[in-house]
Amino acid sequence: MKRMLLLGDEAIAQGALDAGLSGVYAYPGTPSTEITEYIQRSNTARERNVHSDWSANEKTAMEAALGMSYAGKRAMACMKHVGLNVAADGFVNAGITGANGGLIVLVADDPSMHSSQNEQDSRYYGKFALIPVIEPANQQETYEAAWYGFEMSEKYGTPVMVRVTTRLAHSRAGVELKEAIAENELTLPADKRQFVLLPSIARRNYQTLLGKQAAFEEESEKSPFNAYIEGEDTSLGIIACGIGYNYLMENYPDGCPNPIVKVGQYPAPRNMIKRLLDECDRVLILEEGAPFLEEQLRGLMDASFNISGRLDGTVPRAGELNPNIVAASLGKSIQVTEAKSDIVMPRPPELCTGCPHIDSYNALNVALAELEPGRVFSDIGCYTLGALEPFNAINSCVDMGASITMAKGAADAGLFPAVAVIGDSTFTHSGMTGLLDAIIEDSPITVMIVDNETTGMTGGQTSSARGKLEDICKGLGVPEDHIRVVEPLKKNHEDNVAMIKEELFHKGVSVIIERRECIQTAVLSKKLAKEAAKK
Amino acid sequence: MKRDIILAGVGGQGILTIATIVGYAAVERGLNLKQAEVHGMSQRGGDVQSHLRISDAPIYSDLIPEGRADLIIAIEPMESLRYTSYLHHDGWLITNKKPFVNIPDYPDHEDVWKKIEALPHSILIDGDKIAREVATVRSMNIVVLGAASPFLELPAEEIEQSIKTIFQRKGDAIVEQNLAAFRAGRAIAEERNLAM
Numbered sequence: 007m008k009r010m011l012l013l014g015d016e017a018i019a020q021g022a023l024d025a026g027l028s029g030v031y032a033y034p035g036t037p038s039t040e041i042t043e044y045i046q047r048s049n050t051a052r053e054r055n056v057h058s059d060w061s062a063n064e065k066t067a068m069e070a071a072l073g074m075s076y077a078g079k080r081a082m083a084c085m086k087h088v089g090l091n092v093a094a095d096g097f098v099n100a101g102i103t104g105a106n107g108g109l110i111v112l113v114a115d116d117p118s119m120h121s122s123q124n125e126q127d128s129r130y131y132g133k134f135a136l137i138p139v140i141e142p143a144n145q146q147e148t149y150e151a152a153w154y155g156f157e158m159s160e161k162y163g164t165p166v167m168v169r170v171t172t173r174l175a176h177s178r179a180g181v182e183l184k185e186a187i188a189e190n191e192l193t194l195p196a197d198k199r200q201f202v203l204l205p206s207i208a209r210r211n212y213q214t215l216l217g218k219q220a221a222f223e224e225e226s227e228k229s230p231f232n233a234y235i236e237g238e239d240t241s242l243g244i245i246a247c248g249i250g251y252n253y254l255m256e257n258y259p260d261g262c263p264n265p266i267v268k269v270g271q272y273p274a275p276r277n278m279i280k281r282l283l284d285e286c287d288r289v290l291i292l293e294e295g296a297p298f299l300e301e302q303l304r305g306l307m308d309a310s311f312n313i314s315g316r317l318d319g320t321v322p323r324a325g326e327l328n329p330n331i332v333a334a335s336l337g338k339s340i341q342v343t344e345a346k347s348d349i350v351m352p353r354p355p356e357l358c359t360g361c362p363h364i365d366s367y368n369a370l371n372v373a374l375a376e377l378e379p380g381r382v383f384s385d386i387g388c389y390t391l392g393a394l395e396p397f398n399a400i401n402s403c404v405d406m407g408a409s410i411t412m413a414k415g416a417a418d419a420g421l422f423p424a425v426a427v428i429g430d431s432t433f434t435h436s437g438m439t440g441l442l443d444a445i446i447e448d449s450p451i452t453v454m455i456v457d458n459e460t461t462g463m464t465g466g467q468t469s470s471a472r473g474k475l476e477d478i479c480k481g482l483g484v485p486e487d488h489i490r491v492v493e494p495l496k497k498n499h500e501d502n503v504a505m506i507k508e509e510l511f512h513k514g515v516s517v518i519i520e521r522r523e524c525i526q527t528a529v530l531s532k533k534l535a536k537e538a539a540k541k
Numbered sequence: 542m543k544r545d546i547i548l549a550g551v552g553g554q555g556i557l558t559i560a561t562i563v564g565y566a567a568v569e570r571g572l573n574l575k576q577a578e579v580h581g582m583s584q585r586g587g588d589v590q591s592h593l594r595i596s597d598a599p600i601y602s603d604l605i606p607e608g609r610a611d612l613i614i615a616i617e618p619m620e621s622l623r624y625t626s627y628l629h630h631d632g633w634l635i636t637n638k639k640p641f642v643n644i645p646d647y648p649d650h651e652d653v654w655k656k657i658e659a660l661p662h663s664i665l666i667d668g669d670k671i672a673r674e675v676a677t678v679r680s681m682n683i684v685v686l687g688a689a690s691p692f693l694e695l696p697a698e699e700i701e702q703s704i705k706t707i708f709q710r711k712g713d714a715i716v717e718q719n720l721a722a723f724r725a726g727r728a729i730a731e732e733r734n735l736a737m
Contacts, residue, residue, distance in 0.1 A: 011568055013578075036580055120579070177577035177592075177603035180568065249603070256602035329606035342608040343630040347622035349648045349656055353551065355587035356643060388585065395645075465580075 008183040014174035015040035017145045017181050018112055021152030023050055024186040028079035028107070029057030031067035033435060034464035035086030036121035037175035038114035042084055043467070054189065060461075062470045063406070063435040064089035068096040068111065075109040075165075076201055078193030080156050087115040087128050092406065092436065094131070097165075101135035102211045103201045104163040107190050108156030115171045117295050117326035121463075123386070123405070125324065127295035129272060132167040136215050138222050139167040139272040140231055141248040145179040147231060147270065153184065158225065162218055171294050173326065174249050223273050231270030234278040239263040243286030245279060247299060250292035253332040274299055283311050290335060291315035294327050354394060362522035363389045365494035366456050367399040369502035370427070373510060381421055385409040385437070387429035388462045388524075400427060407436025413451045414444045422450055423510040430457040430471035438478060441515070445483040450513045452506070456494075458524035466527040479517045488516040495522065542572070542694055543596040545605045547624045549615040551641045552584040555682045556616060558707075560591050562686060566695050566703040567595040577603040586643055588620055614689045616668065616682050617641045618653045625660070634660055635689040635730075637668035637681060664688055664730060671725050680722035687726020697727060 012020060019041045022030065032042040045051045045058040057074070061067035064085040074081035085093060090113050097111060113128040132139035140155055142148040148170060155166040199207055226232055237243075244262070246254045247269040254262065265286060267278045283289055283303075289311060291300045297316040304313055314320035314335070321327070321335045330340050357364050366389075374381070384390060384400035385408060392399040402412055409426035417424040428437050433455050444451055457475060461467040471478070479489050490509060492502050502520075509516035546563070550556040560576055567574050577592040592605045607626050613634040615621030621636035628634060636657060640650050657665050668684040676683075683704070690700055704723055708716045 011564065011574065040580070173577055173603045176580050177575055178564070179575045179600070179603075180573065252601040252603065254601075256606060259598075328604050329602045333606065340607055341630075342626050344625040344628050344660065346624075346626045347656055349652055350619055350623045351644055351646050351648060353586075353588040353620075353644055355552065355585040358585060391585065463585075465584075 009180050010183060011178055012145055012149070012181045013040055013176060013178050014142075014145050014148045014170050015114070015176070016044045017148040018152050018168060018170070019044035019048075020181070020183065021149035022080070022082050022110065022156075023048060023056065024184055025153040025156050026080050026187045026189045027056055027082060027152075028189045029071065029074045030082045030084060031057070031061050031071045031074075032084040033061050033063050033067055033089060034461050034467045035064075035089050035114075036464055037116055037172045038084050038086045038089070038112065039464045039467070040175070041112060050186075060468055060470065064093035065096055068093035068100070071109060071111070072096060072100050072103070072105075075105045075107040076195060078107040079190045080108040082110045082112055082152075084112040085114070086122065087113055087126050088122060088124065088405065089113075090128055090131055097131065098135045099203060100165045101137050101215055102203055102208055104211065104215070105159050105165050106163070106193070106195045106200075108159040109165040110152065110155045110159065110168055111165055112168045112170070114175045115169060115295055117171055120172055123403070125295070127298050128167065128169050129295065129298045132169070132272060135165075136219060137164050137167060138225065139169055141169045141270050141272070142174065142231065143249050143251045143268070143270055144174070145177070145181050148174065149181045149183070150230070154230070162221065164215070164218060169248070171249065171326065173294075219273070223276060226271050226273055226275045227277055229271040229275070232275045232278060233268045234281060235262070235266040235268060237263055237265035240265060240286045241288065243267070243282040243289045245269060245282065245289060245291045245299065247291075247293045249294050250327055250332070253327050253329045254292060256329040257333050257336060257338060269299065274302070279303070288312040288314065290320065292321065292327060292332060292335070297323075355391060356394070357388060357391050358525050360525040361388070362458055362494045362520065362524070363392065363456055365496060365499065365502070365522075366454065366520040367392045367397045369494065369499055369506055370425070370454065371397065371399055372503045373506035374425070377423070381416070381423060382425045382427060383409040383412040383416065384427040385429060385432045386463075387432055388458075389427060389429055389456050392427070405436075406432050407440055410437050410440035410444060410451070410453055413453070414440065414447075414449045417449045417451050424451050425510070426451060426453045428453065428455055429462070430455055430459065430475060431461040431469040433475070434469070434471040434478070438482060441479070441484070441517075442482050444515050448514045450515075452509050452512070452516045452518065454506070454518045454520060457519050457521040458527075459521070460524045460527045462524045462526065466524060466530065475519055484515055484517050488512060488514065489519070490516070491519045491521055493522050494520045543598065544594070544612065544694055545610045546593040546595075546612045546614060547605060547610045547627050548591040548593060549613060549620040549624055550589060550617050551620060551643070552586050552589045554616050554641065556589060556591055559614060559682055559686045560593050562700065562703045562707055563593060563595070563693060563695070565707060566699045569699065569703070570695065572597055573600050575600045575603050588623060590620075590624060612689060612692055614685060616685050618657060618665070619648065622653065622656055630661070632662065633689075633692050634663040635685060635692070636663070636665055637685050638665050639667065639669045664733070666726065666729055668726070671729070672722050675721040675725045676718035680719050683719045683722040684726035687723040687728075688730045690723070690727050691730045
């Protein structure tokens with residue numbers, strides 16, 4: 007049996023490859039990025055020609071994965087939790103079309119918002135789409151979730167969600183691998199209208215999906231990811247979801263005295279939970295994320311059982327779990343001998359030395375200096391750090407692409423000048439359609455595309471925008487004399503300021519492309535070139 | 542046998558190399574390992590930490606509980622102090638001395654060093670200086686690893702083997718530099734007769 011040391015993200019990737027994956031579709035997003043990167047680096051994937059190029063965004067990824075499933079092959083779409091908002095249309099409707107080849111939607115949630123704008127819990131989406139959700143507790147289970155997910159997807163003709171969270175995605179442990187199996191042959195669905203969601207067909211498919219729910223519940227009762235674990239002390243029963251189970255067991259190295267329902271597959275195992283509620287005086291729910299199961303158990307009237315969890319304050323309402331939080335919820339004391347030192351200052355992330363965004367923001371700040379502040383809408387990426395000292399350059403960061411559309415809305419309200427700052431990859435992810443809106447109405451906005459020719463924040467993945475920005479802007483209808491390109495360098499500072507000023511006061515759409523390669527990828531490619539030259 | 546280790550530093554300083562070396566040696570020994578890393582936003586010059594857990598028993602949590610770490614290994618002094626609440630009362634803190642100042646309100650350096658030296662079990666070493674003497678300054682993290690190595694409950698030769706394996710693809714010269722850095726760091730810990 008082969009054993010490998012794998013991140014949770016790598017475990018799902020390896021599991022999917024071994025289970026006959028034909029294509030992964032994804033847009034980079036912490037903490038999900040390493041899944042696709044692992045497949046891109048895999049020799050097996052290369053030999054088998056497994057698709058692993060980045061998609062323009064999570065929606066295109068989801069839809070392409072669905073297309074591959076339509077063609078009978080095993081496909082996986084990977085994204086971070088907020089990426090599922092982007093992919094939601096395809097995702098929810100894939101529940102209605104159903105799957106042909108095995109289809110896994112891997113979503114990596116980020117409770118505590120280590121690298122995210124919110125901490126939404128993707129299990130709600132799984133329930134919303136009425137599909138099974140697997141929530142592995144450790145790296146081994148994550149590996150197995152790929153196998154199990156594909157099998158279940160094909161058995162029931164349904165997409166299956168696999169949900170991981172940051173700590174599992176980015177933690178390494180030993181994983182035992184299984185013997186790999188071959189990919190599926192190309193096989194089209196027997197019913198050639200299965201994927202045509204005309205109302206009449208959608209209504210029929212929806213009934214089919216509703217009809218599968220009882221079977222999904224039954225699967226959960228016998229799932230290897232769910233278990234009723236006996237315990238003598240029935241004064242308390244514990245429901246531990248996902249990696250909540252690890253933190254629980256960390257507190258009981260010699261075994262937990264209380265009965266436990268370990269939950270790793272949804273719909274939740276109703277019979278196991280009912281037994282726990284029947285047998286125990288009180289039940290504690292440990293969930294890595296929102297009180298998803300707790301809300302279901304309590305119900306609107308919250309009258310039936312003695313339940314503790316995030317909703318009654320036994321566990322904090324927000325943020326990820328950890329061994330200490332779980333210890334406190336169990337009434338155990340924590341022995342901390344040294345307090346965190348009061349001398350320690352926060353050290354927030356910052357733009358790298360030599361980063362092109364520094365020059366862009368320096369120029370933008372000078373160009374805007376004489377105007378009342380508060381008019382720069384920005385977006386998701388390294389350049390969001392422009393909100394912090396010393397730049398204080400931006401006033402919004404909401405979702406991928408919102409810089410342009412918010413600037414337009416503010417311009418509609420009468421704010422002039424209104425500025426959008428967006429990265430190249432974010433622009434092709436979700437900025438183009440908003441720019442089209444602005445062009446159609448000739449909105450007086452200045453769009454600064456900070457083009458570092460990569461997807462920087464997630465570690466330098468290929469940007470779909472590379473080499474295409476001017477053509478995209480022209481094609482969408484930005485007048486050519488208002489598409490300006492500059493290299494953000496100190497020596498070009500004066501020119502950059504003058505150009506930004508010109509475009510700021512243009513009463514229509516302008517696009518300024520600030521183009522200089524990300525310092526991280528530039529250094530890396532130099533290093534690689536040097537190593538290659540040596541050889 | 543169990544070792545719970547917090548590795549601390551600033552994004553880009555290379556704490557993960559230490560984790561990789563220790564992790565490799567532990568896995569070669571047949572020990573269980575879990576190692577939680579920080580990826581994403583914080584890697585851009587922010588504070589980063591890694592929880593490295595080694596045990597001959599199964600390991601459940603990917604995160605080390607507060608009050609339970611056997612070791613804090615840091616390559617930046619203020620960052621070493623960020624995690625003192627994780628330290629077990631018998632635990633050791635081993636850190637590099639040179640501050641990495643990229644914030645305007647970085648505390649007085651002497652105060653930081655005093656705080657570290659006031660801890661019951663700590664080693665503050667000038668890893669940059671030692672690295673420059675025996676190798677190059679880039680091996681500073683390996684000097685710190687060397688100073689921490691007597692507390693790892695892994696034989697020195699197995700850690701050295703791990704260093705050889707991990708730096709192999711960079712060539713023999715780099716391997717030798719890092720071995721020298723490791724030994725110099727270890728010598729300091731041993732000189733002070735601080736091994737547990």
